[in-house]
Amino acid sequence: MxxxxxxxxxxxxxxxxxxxxxxxxxxxxxxxxxxxxxxxxxxxxxxxxxxxxxxxxxxxxxxxxxxxxxxxxxxxxxxxxxxxxxxxSTKDQFTDVITDLREYIDPESKKHAPLISEEVYNIIMENAEVLNNHIDYNRDFNYDYFGFKTLERSYLLRLDGEVAERPQHMLMRVSVGIHHGDIEKALKTYDLMSNGYFTHATPTLFNSGTPMPQMSSCFLLTMQDDSLHGIYDTLKQCAL
Structure with a gap:
Protein backbone atom coordinates (compact mmCIF):
# COMPACT_ATOMS: atom_id res chain seq x y z
CA MET A 1 0.00 0.00 0.00
CA SER A 89 0.83 23.61 4.86
CA THR A 90 1.17 27.26 5.96
CA LYS A 91 3.97 29.83 5.84
CA ASP A 92 6.32 30.28 8.79
CA GLN A 93 6.68 34.06 8.78
CA PHE A 94 3.81 36.09 10.22
CA THR A 95 4.48 38.94 7.79
CA ASP A 96 4.40 36.58 4.79
CA VAL A 97 0.94 35.39 5.80
CA ILE A 98 -0.26 38.96 6.42
CA THR A 99 1.02 39.98 2.98
CA ASP A 100 -0.88 37.12 1.34
CA LEU A 101 -4.05 38.13 3.20
CA ARG A 102 -3.58 41.79 2.27
CA GLU A 103 -2.87 41.15 -1.42
CA TYR A 104 -5.63 38.58 -1.96
CA ILE A 105 -7.39 38.71 -5.33
CA ASP A 106 -10.91 37.32 -5.52
CA PRO A 107 -10.80 34.49 -8.10
CA GLU A 108 -14.29 35.27 -9.41
CA SER A 109 -14.28 39.06 -9.65
CA LYS A 110 -10.50 39.29 -10.24
CA LYS A 111 -10.55 42.31 -7.96
CA HIS A 112 -8.41 43.13 -4.95
CA ALA A 113 -10.22 41.76 -1.88
CA PRO A 114 -7.89 42.37 1.08
CA LEU A 115 -8.52 40.52 4.33
CA ILE A 116 -6.22 42.84 6.29
CA SER A 117 -6.74 46.59 6.67
CA GLU A 118 -4.19 48.92 5.13
CA GLU A 119 -3.45 50.60 8.46
CA VAL A 120 -2.79 47.34 10.30
CA TYR A 121 -0.79 45.98 7.37
CA ASN A 122 1.50 49.03 7.39
CA ILE A 123 2.02 48.79 11.15
CA ILE A 124 2.92 45.11 10.88
CA MET A 125 5.36 45.72 8.03
CA GLU A 126 7.02 48.59 9.91
CA ASN A 127 7.57 46.27 12.88
CA ALA A 128 8.14 43.07 10.92
CA GLU A 129 11.31 41.89 12.63
CA VAL A 130 9.99 42.41 16.16
CA LEU A 131 6.66 40.71 15.47
CA ASN A 132 8.12 37.79 13.52
CA ASN A 133 10.73 37.09 16.17
CA HIS A 134 8.29 37.34 19.06
CA ILE A 135 5.86 34.67 17.89
CA ASP A 136 6.28 31.27 19.57
CA TYR A 137 4.77 28.60 17.32
CA ASN A 138 5.25 25.92 19.99
CA ARG A 139 2.25 27.46 21.75
CA ASP A 140 0.05 26.17 18.92
CA PHE A 141 0.60 22.72 20.41
CA ASN A 142 -1.06 23.72 23.70
CA TYR A 143 -4.61 23.44 22.33
CA ASP A 144 -6.77 20.38 22.79
CA TYR A 145 -8.54 18.82 19.83
CA PHE A 146 -11.89 20.57 20.30
CA GLY A 147 -10.21 23.94 20.79
CA PHE A 148 -8.04 23.64 17.70
CA LYS A 149 -10.83 22.36 15.47
CA THR A 150 -13.01 25.28 16.59
CA LEU A 151 -10.28 27.72 15.57
CA GLU A 152 -9.71 25.92 12.29
CA ARG A 153 -13.40 25.81 11.42
CA SER A 154 -14.39 29.37 12.29
CA TYR A 155 -11.59 31.69 13.38
CA LEU A 156 -8.47 31.23 11.26
CA LEU A 157 -8.55 33.27 8.06
CA ARG A 158 -8.68 31.37 4.77
CA LEU A 159 -7.55 31.96 1.20
CA ASP A 160 -9.57 30.19 -1.48
CA GLY A 161 -11.05 27.86 1.11
CA GLU A 162 -7.71 26.82 2.61
CA VAL A 163 -6.61 27.89 6.09
CA ALA A 164 -3.83 30.47 5.74
CA GLU A 165 -3.29 31.42 9.38
CA ARG A 166 -1.82 29.49 12.27
CA PRO A 167 -3.33 30.13 15.72
CA GLN A 168 -0.30 32.27 16.65
CA HIS A 169 -0.74 34.34 13.48
CA MET A 170 -4.36 34.97 14.42
CA LEU A 171 -3.47 36.03 17.97
CA MET A 172 -0.78 38.44 16.76
CA ARG A 173 -3.13 39.86 14.12
CA VAL A 174 -5.77 40.42 16.78
CA SER A 175 -3.28 42.02 19.17
CA VAL A 176 -1.96 44.49 16.59
CA GLY A 177 -5.51 45.18 15.40
CA ILE A 178 -6.45 46.21 18.93
CA HIS A 179 -3.37 48.22 19.92
CA HIS A 180 -2.22 49.42 16.49
CA GLY A 181 1.10 51.26 16.84
CA ASP A 182 1.59 50.48 20.55
CA ILE A 183 3.71 47.41 19.85
CA GLU A 184 4.64 46.89 23.51
CA LYS A 185 0.98 46.46 24.46
CA ALA A 186 0.34 44.34 21.37
CA LEU A 187 3.12 41.94 22.36
CA LYS A 188 1.87 41.78 25.95
CA THR A 189 -1.66 41.01 24.74
CA TYR A 190 -0.31 38.36 22.38
CA ASP A 191 1.67 36.68 25.18
CA LEU A 192 -1.27 36.65 27.56
CA MET A 193 -3.65 35.19 24.97
CA SER A 194 -1.21 32.65 23.55
CA ASN A 195 -0.36 31.42 27.05
CA GLY A 196 -4.03 30.96 27.86
CA TYR A 197 -4.50 33.66 30.48
CA PHE A 198 -7.47 35.17 28.67
CA THR A 199 -9.05 35.46 25.26
CA HIS A 200 -11.07 38.11 23.49
CA ALA A 201 -14.66 37.56 22.42
CA THR A 202 -15.57 36.01 19.09
CA PRO A 203 -16.20 39.28 17.17
CA THR A 204 -12.73 40.51 18.14
CA LEU A 205 -11.01 37.29 17.08
CA PHE A 206 -12.98 37.28 13.83
CA ASN A 207 -12.51 40.89 12.82
CA SER A 208 -9.53 42.51 14.50
CA GLY A 209 -7.04 43.72 11.91
CA THR A 210 -9.43 43.25 8.99
CA PRO A 211 -10.88 45.99 6.74
CA MET A 212 -14.10 45.90 8.81
CA PRO A 213 -12.85 45.59 12.40
CA GLN A 214 -16.23 45.34 14.13
CA MET A 215 -15.15 44.02 17.52
CA SER A 216 -18.07 44.72 19.84
CA SER A 217 -19.84 41.77 21.42
CA CYS A 218 -23.54 41.24 21.80
CA PHE A 219 -25.19 42.44 24.98
CA LEU A 220 -28.64 42.11 26.55
CA LEU A 221 -31.08 44.76 27.72
CA THR A 222 -34.24 44.36 29.74
CA MET A 223 -37.30 45.90 28.12
CA GLN A 224 -38.69 48.79 30.12
CA ASP A 225 -42.20 47.45 29.71
CA ASP A 226 -44.04 44.70 27.83
CA SER A 227 -45.63 47.10 25.39
CA LEU A 228 -44.86 48.93 22.16
CA HIS A 229 -43.94 52.03 24.13
CA GLY A 230 -41.64 50.01 26.39
CA ILE A 231 -39.95 48.25 23.45
CA TYR A 232 -39.31 51.43 21.50
CA ASP A 233 -38.23 53.37 24.59
CA THR A 234 -35.59 50.67 25.10
CA LEU A 235 -34.49 50.96 21.46
CA LYS A 236 -34.32 54.73 21.89
CA GLN A 237 -32.11 54.23 24.93
CA CYS A 238 -29.76 52.07 22.82
CA ALA A 239 -29.65 54.63 20.02
CA LEU A 240 -28.80 57.46 22.37
Missing part, protein backbone atom coordinates in the same frame (compact mmCIF):
# COMPACT_ATOMS: atom_id res chain seq x y z
CA UNK A 2 1.27 3.47 -0.87
CA UNK A 3 0.64 7.06 0.18
CA UNK A 4 0.96 10.24 -1.87
CA UNK A 5 3.27 12.76 -0.19
CA UNK A 6 3.02 16.55 -0.32
CA UNK A 7 5.15 16.64 -3.46
CA UNK A 8 2.67 14.37 -5.25
CA UNK A 9 5.04 11.40 -5.15
CA UNK A 10 3.94 7.89 -4.21
CA UNK A 11 5.81 6.03 -1.50
CA UNK A 12 5.26 2.91 0.57
CA UNK A 13 3.38 3.18 3.86
CA UNK A 14 5.94 2.78 6.63
CA UNK A 15 4.74 1.79 10.08
CA UNK A 16 7.97 2.97 11.69
CA UNK A 17 7.79 6.44 10.08
CA UNK A 18 4.24 7.00 11.34
CA UNK A 19 5.17 5.65 14.77
CA UNK A 20 8.23 7.91 15.05
CA UNK A 21 6.10 10.95 14.25
CA UNK A 22 3.40 10.03 16.78
CA UNK A 23 6.00 9.35 19.45
CA UNK A 24 7.53 12.77 18.84
CA UNK A 25 4.14 14.48 19.08
CA UNK A 26 3.24 12.49 22.22
CA UNK A 27 6.23 13.74 24.21
CA UNK A 28 5.16 15.00 27.62
CA UNK A 29 1.85 13.14 27.57
CA UNK A 30 1.03 10.32 30.00
CA UNK A 31 3.00 7.28 28.70
CA UNK A 32 0.92 4.93 30.83
CA UNK A 33 -2.18 5.75 28.80
CA UNK A 34 -1.13 7.25 25.48
CA UNK A 35 0.14 4.44 23.24
CA UNK A 36 1.60 5.71 19.93
CA UNK A 37 2.17 2.15 18.67
CA UNK A 38 -1.49 1.22 19.10
CA UNK A 39 -2.58 4.51 17.53
CA UNK A 40 -0.31 3.81 14.56
CA UNK A 41 -1.83 0.34 14.17
CA UNK A 42 -5.40 1.70 14.30
CA UNK A 43 -4.53 4.45 11.82
CA UNK A 44 -2.99 2.06 9.29
CA UNK A 45 -6.07 -0.16 9.50
CA UNK A 46 -8.11 2.74 8.09
CA UNK A 47 -5.80 3.57 5.18
CA UNK A 48 -6.31 2.81 1.50
CA UNK A 49 -3.91 2.77 -1.42
CA UNK A 50 -3.20 6.26 -2.74
CA UNK A 51 -4.20 8.12 0.44
CA UNK A 52 -2.45 11.48 0.79
CA UNK A 53 -0.23 12.25 3.75
CA UNK A 54 -2.63 15.03 4.75
CA UNK A 55 -5.50 12.54 4.80
CA UNK A 56 -3.30 10.19 6.81
CA UNK A 57 -2.71 12.94 9.37
CA UNK A 58 -6.43 13.66 9.51
CA UNK A 59 -7.21 9.99 10.09
CA UNK A 60 -4.57 9.74 12.81
CA UNK A 61 -6.00 12.83 14.54
CA UNK A 62 -9.58 11.56 14.35
CA UNK A 63 -8.48 8.15 15.63
CA UNK A 64 -6.65 9.75 18.55
CA UNK A 65 -9.69 11.90 19.33
CA UNK A 66 -11.87 8.77 19.42
CA UNK A 67 -9.68 7.43 22.24
CA UNK A 68 -10.23 10.45 24.50
CA UNK A 69 -12.56 8.38 26.71
CA UNK A 70 -9.50 6.32 27.66
CA UNK A 71 -7.46 9.38 28.66
CA UNK A 72 -7.80 13.15 28.02
CA UNK A 73 -4.22 13.32 26.75
CA UNK A 74 -5.45 11.73 23.53
CA UNK A 75 -7.26 15.01 22.85
CA UNK A 76 -3.94 16.85 23.15
CA UNK A 77 -2.24 14.35 20.84
CA UNK A 78 -5.03 14.68 18.27
CA UNK A 79 -4.62 18.46 18.32
CA UNK A 80 -0.84 18.18 17.97
CA UNK A 81 -1.25 16.01 14.88
CA UNK A 82 -3.55 18.65 13.36
CA UNK A 83 -1.21 21.51 14.28
CA UNK A 84 1.78 19.67 12.82
CA UNK A 85 -0.15 19.24 9.57
CA UNK A 86 -1.18 22.92 9.56
CA UNK A 87 2.42 24.03 10.10
CA UNK A 88 3.47 22.00 7.07
Missing amino acids: QVVNRKGEREDVRFDAILDKLRRLAEGLDPNWVDPANLTKLTIEGLYDGVTTRELDQLAAETAASLVSQHPDYSKLAARICVDDLHR
Whole structure:
Protein backbone atom coordinates (compact mmCIF):
# COMPACT_ATOMS: atom_id res chain seq x y z
CA MET A 1 0.00 0.00 0.00
CA GLN A 2 1.27 3.47 -0.87
CA VAL A 3 0.64 7.06 0.18
CA VAL A 4 0.96 10.24 -1.87
CA ASN A 5 3.27 12.76 -0.19
CA ARG A 6 3.02 16.55 -0.32
CA LYS A 7 5.15 16.64 -3.46
CA GLY A 8 2.67 14.37 -5.25
CA GLU A 9 5.04 11.40 -5.15
CA ARG A 10 3.94 7.89 -4.21
CA GLU A 11 5.81 6.03 -1.50
CA ASP A 12 5.26 2.91 0.57
CA VAL A 13 3.38 3.18 3.86
CA ARG A 14 5.94 2.78 6.63
CA PHE A 15 4.74 1.79 10.08
CA ASP A 16 7.97 2.97 11.69
CA ALA A 17 7.79 6.44 10.08
CA ILE A 18 4.24 7.00 11.34
CA LEU A 19 5.17 5.65 14.77
CA ASP A 20 8.23 7.91 15.05
CA LYS A 21 6.10 10.95 14.25
CA LEU A 22 3.40 10.03 16.78
CA ARG A 23 6.00 9.35 19.45
CA ARG A 24 7.53 12.77 18.84
CA LEU A 25 4.14 14.48 19.08
CA ALA A 26 3.24 12.49 22.22
CA GLU A 27 6.23 13.74 24.21
CA GLY A 28 5.16 15.00 27.62
CA LEU A 29 1.85 13.14 27.57
CA ASP A 30 1.03 10.32 30.00
CA PRO A 31 3.00 7.28 28.70
CA ASN A 32 0.92 4.93 30.83
CA TRP A 33 -2.18 5.75 28.80
CA VAL A 34 -1.13 7.25 25.48
CA ASP A 35 0.14 4.44 23.24
CA PRO A 36 1.60 5.71 19.93
CA ALA A 37 2.17 2.15 18.67
CA ASN A 38 -1.49 1.22 19.10
CA LEU A 39 -2.58 4.51 17.53
CA THR A 40 -0.31 3.81 14.56
CA LYS A 41 -1.83 0.34 14.17
CA LEU A 42 -5.40 1.70 14.30
CA THR A 43 -4.53 4.45 11.82
CA ILE A 44 -2.99 2.06 9.29
CA GLU A 45 -6.07 -0.16 9.50
CA GLY A 46 -8.11 2.74 8.09
CA LEU A 47 -5.80 3.57 5.18
CA TYR A 48 -6.31 2.81 1.50
CA ASP A 49 -3.91 2.77 -1.42
CA GLY A 50 -3.20 6.26 -2.74
CA VAL A 51 -4.20 8.12 0.44
CA THR A 52 -2.45 11.48 0.79
CA THR A 53 -0.23 12.25 3.75
CA ARG A 54 -2.63 15.03 4.75
CA GLU A 55 -5.50 12.54 4.80
CA LEU A 56 -3.30 10.19 6.81
CA ASP A 57 -2.71 12.94 9.37
CA GLN A 58 -6.43 13.66 9.51
CA LEU A 59 -7.21 9.99 10.09
CA ALA A 60 -4.57 9.74 12.81
CA ALA A 61 -6.00 12.83 14.54
CA GLU A 62 -9.58 11.56 14.35
CA THR A 63 -8.48 8.15 15.63
CA ALA A 64 -6.65 9.75 18.55
CA ALA A 65 -9.69 11.90 19.33
CA SER A 66 -11.87 8.77 19.42
CA LEU A 67 -9.68 7.43 22.24
CA VAL A 68 -10.23 10.45 24.50
CA SER A 69 -12.56 8.38 26.71
CA GLN A 70 -9.50 6.32 27.66
CA HIS A 71 -7.46 9.38 28.66
CA PRO A 72 -7.80 13.15 28.02
CA ASP A 73 -4.22 13.32 26.75
CA TYR A 74 -5.45 11.73 23.53
CA SER A 75 -7.26 15.01 22.85
CA LYS A 76 -3.94 16.85 23.15
CA LEU A 77 -2.24 14.35 20.84
CA ALA A 78 -5.03 14.68 18.27
CA ALA A 79 -4.62 18.46 18.32
CA ARG A 80 -0.84 18.18 17.97
CA ILE A 81 -1.25 16.01 14.88
CA CYS A 82 -3.55 18.65 13.36
CA VAL A 83 -1.21 21.51 14.28
CA ASP A 84 1.78 19.67 12.82
CA ASP A 85 -0.15 19.24 9.57
CA LEU A 86 -1.18 22.92 9.56
CA HIS A 87 2.42 24.03 10.10
CA ARG A 88 3.47 22.00 7.07
CA SER A 89 0.83 23.61 4.86
CA THR A 90 1.17 27.26 5.96
CA LYS A 91 3.97 29.83 5.84
CA ASP A 92 6.32 30.28 8.79
CA GLN A 93 6.68 34.06 8.78
CA PHE A 94 3.81 36.09 10.22
CA THR A 95 4.48 38.94 7.79
CA ASP A 96 4.40 36.58 4.79
CA VAL A 97 0.94 35.39 5.80
CA ILE A 98 -0.26 38.96 6.42
CA THR A 99 1.02 39.98 2.98
CA ASP A 100 -0.88 37.12 1.34
CA LEU A 101 -4.05 38.13 3.20
CA ARG A 102 -3.58 41.79 2.27
CA GLU A 103 -2.87 41.15 -1.42
CA TYR A 104 -5.63 38.58 -1.96
CA ILE A 105 -7.39 38.71 -5.33
CA ASP A 106 -10.91 37.32 -5.52
CA PRO A 107 -10.80 34.49 -8.10
CA GLU A 108 -14.29 35.27 -9.41
CA SER A 109 -14.28 39.06 -9.65
CA LYS A 110 -10.50 39.29 -10.24
CA LYS A 111 -10.55 42.31 -7.96
CA HIS A 112 -8.41 43.13 -4.95
CA ALA A 113 -10.22 41.76 -1.88
CA PRO A 114 -7.89 42.37 1.08
CA LEU A 115 -8.52 40.52 4.33
CA ILE A 116 -6.22 42.84 6.29
CA SER A 117 -6.74 46.59 6.67
CA GLU A 118 -4.19 48.92 5.13
CA GLU A 119 -3.45 50.60 8.46
CA VAL A 120 -2.79 47.34 10.30
CA TYR A 121 -0.79 45.98 7.37
CA ASN A 122 1.50 49.03 7.39
CA ILE A 123 2.02 48.79 11.15
CA ILE A 124 2.92 45.11 10.88
CA MET A 125 5.36 45.72 8.03
CA GLU A 126 7.02 48.59 9.91
CA ASN A 127 7.57 46.27 12.88
CA ALA A 128 8.14 43.07 10.92
CA GLU A 129 11.31 41.89 12.63
CA VAL A 130 9.99 42.41 16.16
CA LEU A 131 6.66 40.71 15.47
CA ASN A 132 8.12 37.79 13.52
CA ASN A 133 10.73 37.09 16.17
CA HIS A 134 8.29 37.34 19.06
CA ILE A 135 5.86 34.67 17.89
CA ASP A 136 6.28 31.27 19.57
CA TYR A 137 4.77 28.60 17.32
CA ASN A 138 5.25 25.92 19.99
CA ARG A 139 2.25 27.46 21.75
CA ASP A 140 0.05 26.17 18.92
CA PHE A 141 0.60 22.72 20.41
CA ASN A 142 -1.06 23.72 23.70
CA TYR A 143 -4.61 23.44 22.33
CA ASP A 144 -6.77 20.38 22.79
CA TYR A 145 -8.54 18.82 19.83
CA PHE A 146 -11.89 20.57 20.30
CA GLY A 147 -10.21 23.94 20.79
CA PHE A 148 -8.04 23.64 17.70
CA LYS A 149 -10.83 22.36 15.47
CA THR A 150 -13.01 25.28 16.59
CA LEU A 151 -10.28 27.72 15.57
CA GLU A 152 -9.71 25.92 12.29
CA ARG A 153 -13.40 25.81 11.42
CA SER A 154 -14.39 29.37 12.29
CA TYR A 155 -11.59 31.69 13.38
CA LEU A 156 -8.47 31.23 11.26
CA LEU A 157 -8.55 33.27 8.06
CA ARG A 158 -8.68 31.37 4.77
CA LEU A 159 -7.55 31.96 1.20
CA ASP A 160 -9.57 30.19 -1.48
CA GLY A 161 -11.05 27.86 1.11
CA GLU A 162 -7.71 26.82 2.61
CA VAL A 163 -6.61 27.89 6.09
CA ALA A 164 -3.83 30.47 5.74
CA GLU A 165 -3.29 31.42 9.38
CA ARG A 166 -1.82 29.49 12.27
CA PRO A 167 -3.33 30.13 15.72
CA GLN A 168 -0.30 32.27 16.65
CA HIS A 169 -0.74 34.34 13.48
CA MET A 170 -4.36 34.97 14.42
CA LEU A 171 -3.47 36.03 17.97
CA MET A 172 -0.78 38.44 16.76
CA ARG A 173 -3.13 39.86 14.12
CA VAL A 174 -5.77 40.42 16.78
CA SER A 175 -3.28 42.02 19.17
CA VAL A 176 -1.96 44.49 16.59
CA GLY A 177 -5.51 45.18 15.40
CA ILE A 178 -6.45 46.21 18.93
CA HIS A 179 -3.37 48.22 19.92
CA HIS A 180 -2.22 49.42 16.49
CA GLY A 181 1.10 51.26 16.84
CA ASP A 182 1.59 50.48 20.55
CA ILE A 183 3.71 47.41 19.85
CA GLU A 184 4.64 46.89 23.51
CA LYS A 185 0.98 46.46 24.46
CA ALA A 186 0.34 44.34 21.37
CA LEU A 187 3.12 41.94 22.36
CA LYS A 188 1.87 41.78 25.95
CA THR A 189 -1.66 41.01 24.74
CA TYR A 190 -0.31 38.36 22.38
CA ASP A 191 1.67 36.68 25.18
CA LEU A 192 -1.27 36.65 27.56
CA MET A 193 -3.65 35.19 24.97
CA SER A 194 -1.21 32.65 23.55
CA ASN A 195 -0.36 31.42 27.05
CA GLY A 196 -4.03 30.96 27.86
CA TYR A 197 -4.50 33.66 30.48
CA PHE A 198 -7.47 35.17 28.67
CA THR A 199 -9.05 35.46 25.26
CA HIS A 200 -11.07 38.11 23.49
CA ALA A 201 -14.66 37.56 22.42
CA THR A 202 -15.57 36.01 19.09
CA PRO A 203 -16.20 39.28 17.17
CA THR A 204 -12.73 40.51 18.14
CA LEU A 205 -11.01 37.29 17.08
CA PHE A 206 -12.98 37.28 13.83
CA ASN A 207 -12.51 40.89 12.82
CA SER A 208 -9.53 42.51 14.50
CA GLY A 209 -7.04 43.72 11.91
CA THR A 210 -9.43 43.25 8.99
CA PRO A 211 -10.88 45.99 6.74
CA MET A 212 -14.10 45.90 8.81
CA PRO A 213 -12.85 45.59 12.40
CA GLN A 214 -16.23 45.34 14.13
CA MET A 215 -15.15 44.02 17.52
CA SER A 216 -18.07 44.72 19.84
CA SER A 217 -19.84 41.77 21.42
CA CYS A 218 -23.54 41.24 21.80
CA PHE A 219 -25.19 42.44 24.98
CA LEU A 220 -28.64 42.11 26.55
CA LEU A 221 -31.08 44.76 27.72
CA THR A 222 -34.24 44.36 29.74
CA MET A 223 -37.30 45.90 28.12
CA GLN A 224 -38.69 48.79 30.12
CA ASP A 225 -42.20 47.45 29.71
CA ASP A 226 -44.04 44.70 27.83
CA SER A 227 -45.63 47.10 25.39
CA LEU A 228 -44.86 48.93 22.16
CA HIS A 229 -43.94 52.03 24.13
CA GLY A 230 -41.64 50.01 26.39
CA ILE A 231 -39.95 48.25 23.45
CA TYR A 232 -39.31 51.43 21.50
CA ASP A 233 -38.23 53.37 24.59
CA THR A 234 -35.59 50.67 25.10
CA LEU A 235 -34.49 50.96 21.46
CA LYS A 236 -34.32 54.73 21.89
CA GLN A 237 -32.11 54.23 24.93
CA CYS A 238 -29.76 52.07 22.82
CA ALA A 239 -29.65 54.63 20.02
CA LEU A 240 -28.80 57.46 22.37
